[in-house]
Amino acid sequence: MVRNEARRTALLDAAIDVLAEEGARGLTYRAVDAKAGVPAGTASNYFANRDDLMSEVAIRVTQRLVPSDESIAQSLALPRDKSLTIRFMHDIVRRADADKACYLALMELRLEATRRPDLRTALTRTMADNLEFNISFNEESKLPGDRMTVILLYFAMTGFIYERLTLPDITEPMDLDEFIEVLVDRAIGSD
Structure with a gap:
């Protein structure tokens, strides 16, 4: 599957906002999708698991x-x-x-x-x-x-x-x- 880099960046930016607002416990695919305004399940297509998502957030x-x-x-x-x-x-x-x-x-x-x-x-x-x-x-x-x-x-x-x-x-x-x-x-x- 070809990944959209702009969408990936938007998901990471949304994850940053979720972490800042709700803490690590609030960081779920569902919360990231909602914050980014994308369909449910989108974040899970870009990040294999929470550790992967969090590691990528650190880079972002x-x-x-x-x-x-x-x-x-x-x-x-x-x-x-x-x-x-x-x-x-x-x-x-x-x-x-x-x-x-x-x-x-x-x-x-x-x-x-x-x-x-x-x-x-x-x-x-x-x-x-x-x-x-x-x-x-x-x-x-x-x-x-x-x-x-x-x-x-x-x-x-x-x-x-x-x-x-x-x-x-x-x-x-x-x-x-x-x-x-x-x-x-x-x-x-x-x-």
Whole structure:
């Protein structure tokens, strides 16, 4: 059977919304079909089982959260210093705020991965590839900081975004600009 890639993407986007709204327990073929507005049974034609669907959702989440080529080019036209790293950290927060469903779905997938070894393997591979991409990007773009700097920023920003999305009263009183500047300064060091 020939698969329609646009429909497959729509199903994955619907699955992200279902995960964000209802959690992993609510992720059923029926719920995905309903959210995507397609006939019942469509999702099961595209994904062999829930683990397959969840693994593909993890990949789709990372695709949706990648900054545009235009945004990257604009940023890389600026001096490659600490202020550019601060700009990239702000961009991460903006993208998280703009697509909260992706981060919430990813949280659900991470929790579900603790109970599903196949999903854990797939999700680990996807997230490890994402981290390695960020490290390589930092090195190839000649941005300040080494491998460990990127790792520290990655985990700090991940934790911050999760708190911001799930318990916003903790992060709301913080000055976002100050938080990011101090984080980057401590990860990279002073000029």
